[in-house]
Amino acid sequence: MVLYNLPFIAAGLLMAFGIAAMLLRRNLIKMIMGLSLVEAGVNLLLVSLGYRAGGIAPIFTNAPRDLMVMPTVQAMTLTNIVIGIATTALLLSFVMVIYRRYGSAEADVVRRLRG
Amino acid sequence: MIVPSLLLQHAPALLLAVPMLGAFATPLLGRLGSGIRNAWAVLAMLCTLLIAVVLATEVLATGTIVYAFGAAAPHLSVPLDSGGIPIRIIFTVDAMSAFMALFASIVGFAVLLYSLKSQSRNSGQDGYYALLLLLTVGILGMVCTGDLFNFFVFLEINSLAGAALVAYRVDKGVAVEAGLKYAVLSTLGGLLVLFAIALLYGQYDALNIAMIASRMQFTLLDKVALVMLVVALAMKAGAVPMHFWTPDAYSMAPSAVTAFLVVASQASLYGIFRVVFSLYGLALDCLTVGWVLIILGVLSMFVGVTMAIPQKDVKRLMAYHAVSQTGYMLLGVGVGVAVLGNQDLLTAYGRIAMEGGIFHIINHAMYKGLLFLTAGAIFYRTGTRNLNKLGGLGHSMKWTMVFFMIGALAIAGIPPFNGFASKLMIYESVFLFNPLLSIIAMVVSILTLASFVKVFHSIFMGPKLPEYADVREVPAPMLIGMGILALFVILFGIFPQQVVDLLITPAAAALIDQGGYIASILGGA
Amino acid sequence: MAAIMTLQTGTGFWNPIIWIIAFVIAFVFAYLIWMLGEKDPKKTGDLIRPYLSGNPEPAKEAVHVPGGNLYWGFTEALQGYYTRVVPLHSGILTDYLLWFLGVMAFVLVLVGVIV
Known part of the structure; x- marks a missing residue:
């Protein structure tokens, strides 16, 4: 049972690590790394959900007709x-611009907008 | 019928294809010259608006339109050999979707016209128009789709285009800071939405909203998915206490973009309604979910307006008002959700409360868009948003002042403008549900008026200041953009019952009628 | 005409036309009163200068009341509220994330997932 649920546990752990990194790290780059971890966790969950015991991969060249996994x-x-690639690229370029203008990429320095 | 049948048949697909083509061709046409590019962007948005009008007329006349992508015929939602499962990406355009698409494209068109002049001094306009059209795609996709994963994709398009537009005017890095906050929060929100979708898919082996709704068991995992969907979308809609990104992003984005971001937030609000009514429906613990929405709504109303009063930046002030007004919509629809299970209470006041909330969505998009555009006009001429530095502009910017007054009176709920009509519906119906909530809503309206009196006084009143001696009225395209929205504000205020009968009642009925929504896809199963 | 423009709100109704007619009548009265006034007031001289107890008129920018000074009393009276709520808008990304996840956890408890 544990073995069967292992991918889900791993996905949950990845997401938890990612969220923890976003909350505990103050460096914006590290926070974005955390966000990527959350994304990886969700991706792992999705792929794990697609597993069908005994299913046949839907590769048309060598699968029997009508019996493939969707x-x-x-x-x-x-x-x-x-x-995720698009988002991460956009976020990292934001951090680059911020670092160039503010001279810092720490979340508690990047707070000119408040109140 | 003058509309060719082919266009009519494929209207749901064209509604997205046209702005998407417009978006990706814009940078190419930008190479030929800015005039051609601007004309192209206006043309693309105008076509989108026309398609939205055609689609909405059709939906209101004949009922829900289903469009299955890649099927032999668009209305074949369930392939014959699939065993009764809708496997394709399917758009389900019911009265609520049509209503959202219609006003989103109206605001989009007004915003685009306004941008022609307001952005004319900035660099990188190719990207600006492309992103604006992409944001339109995101919003229209979110409100039209009947597929959960597709909804997530459009949500991400919406977030990405929105964040890039917020950061568009770098402004010493401050706008980028706002864009970063918006992007990080909405990406995390989007991932949690996807997580929830994965939970639903794992249980029901389906992504189609109608299909999942017909199989809904409301298990523990469904509850987790519900909370993630609702809270993440409420964050995207800017509900207190998750509203912190809203003033940052709204105040730093170019004003035209801010007016459109309001619509983008409302598309998320639509997402909440779709999830609660169509996806879960009566399977919900209606009272709890209804009260969650009501509490978020009341907090938004109160905190939004009280935070707005001491603001010194005019756009930041208006952004807090946007948070506050979102509260009214959550309150109205939340009351509808709370009494969803009880048919008597639903007819007594629940339906009216929902109609008020939905009516407020379109009214808010119109007057708040108008207010942000006037703030942009002031910034365009004076170069500052600081209320302490502004003053005496009523002498030189008369049209802007008139438009501002229309918007300010509408947001404060002063008759005969549109804000009053929807607020009245909310007050009266919510009073029957819980008098205290209604009284809070009225007090918030008074505070809204108070804070707009302050803005009006400090921008337009007083003697003409020497530093603004050569300020003139803004150019015609900007006035036309504001004029379109002002016209709707007045029209909706004078003919509220017609608008309610034509658009709002069908939209509310479509939300409540979960069985009809499921039947439109699965064919009465 | 008037009937179809009445907004039914369940328990009540609202007719914008009557409001507008009342508005027009009030405007007509205001105009009539205005008509009774001086037809051709002097445009120059002492008549249009503000009278400030005989003191000279200060410069335009000196008499302008900027927006920040309005509602000072309101915010002062609600000091207890504002000193608590304004600092919450700290501008730090981590705080924003915490609020988001915190509300999510809270609603999970409300809906009855975590008991």
Whole structure:
């Protein structure tokens, strides 16, 4: 049972680590790394959900007709990976601009907007 | 019918395809010259608006439209050989979706016209128009889709385009700081939404909202998914106490973008309503979820308006008001959710409360958009948003002043403008539910008026200041953009019942009628 | 005409037309009173200068009341509220994330997931 649930536990742990990193680290780059960990955790959860015991991978060249697993979650994961790349790139470029203008990338320094 | 049937048949797909094509072709056409690019962007947005009008007319006339992508015929939502499971990405455009799409594209068009002049002095306009059109895609996609994963994708498009637009005017890095906060929060929110979708998929093997709704068991995992969806979307909509990004992002974005970000937030609000009503429906613990929405709403109303009063930055002040007004929508619809299980109470006041909340969405988009555009007009001419430095502009910017007055009176709920009509519906129906909530709502309205008196006084009143001696009225495209929104504010205020009958009642009925929503996809199963 | 424009609010109603008619009548009265006034007031001289107990008129920027001074009394009276609520808007990204996740945890308790 534990072995069967291992991927879900791993996904949960990854997400927890990511959220912990976002809350405990003050460096913006590290916080974005935490965000990427959360994303990895969600991706792992998605892929784990797609596992079917004894299922046949939907590769058309060598799978028997009509008996393949439907690759919905795999497609979702790929989409989320692409979205994740775009988001991470945007966030990191924001941090670069902030570091250049503020001279710091610490969350408790980057707070000119408040009140 | 003058509309060709092909266009009509594929309207839900075109509603997204047109702005998306517009967005990606904009940087290419930008190489040919800024005039061509601007004309292209206006054309794309105008076509989107026309398609939204066609789609909304069709939906209101014939009922929910289903569009299955890649199917032999768009209305074949369930393939014959799939065993009764809708496997394709399906758009389910019911009256609520049509209503959201319609006003989102109206505001989008007004904002685009306004941007033509207000952004004309900035660099990187190719990207600006592309992102603005992409933001439109995100909003329209969120409100039209009937597929949970598709909803997440459009939510991310919405967040990314929105964050990039917030940071667009770098402004010594401060705008980028606002963009970063918005992007980090909405990405984490988006990931939690995806997590919730994964929980639902793992249990029901489906992504289609109607399909999941028909199989809904309300297990423990469903509860977790519900909380994640509702709280993450409430954060995106800027509900207190998760509103902290709102004043930052709204105040630092270019004003035209801020007016549109309000609509983007409301698309998230739509997401909450869709999740609560269509996805979960009566399976919910209605009273608890209703009260969660009501508490978020009341907190938003009160904290938003009290934080607005001492602000010195005009756009930050208006941003806190946006938070406060979102509270009214949450309150109205929250009351509707709380009495969802009880048919008598629903007819007595629940339905009216929901209609008030939904009516307030469109009214808010119009008057708040108008107010942000006037703030942008003032910034365009004076270069400052600081209320302590502004003054006496009523002498030279008369049209802007008139538009500001219309917007300010509407947001404060002064008749005969549109804010009054929807607030009246909320007050009267919520009073029957719980008098205290209604009284809080009225007090918040009074405080709203008080703080806009302050803004009006400090921007427009007083003697003409020497530093603004050569300030003139803003150029015509900006006035036209504001004029469109002001026209709607007045029209909706004078003909409230017509708007309610035409758009709001069908939208509220579509939300409440979960069975109809499921049947539109699964065919009466 | 008037009937179709009445907004039904369940228990009450609201008719913008009557309000507008009342507004127009009030405007007509105001205009009539204004008509009774001096037709051609002097545009120059002492008549248009403000009278400040015989003191000279200060410069324009000196008499302008900037926005920050309005509602000083209101915020002063609610000091107890504002000193608590304004610092919450700290501008630190970590705090924003904490509030978001905290509310999520709180609602999880409310809905009955975590007992």
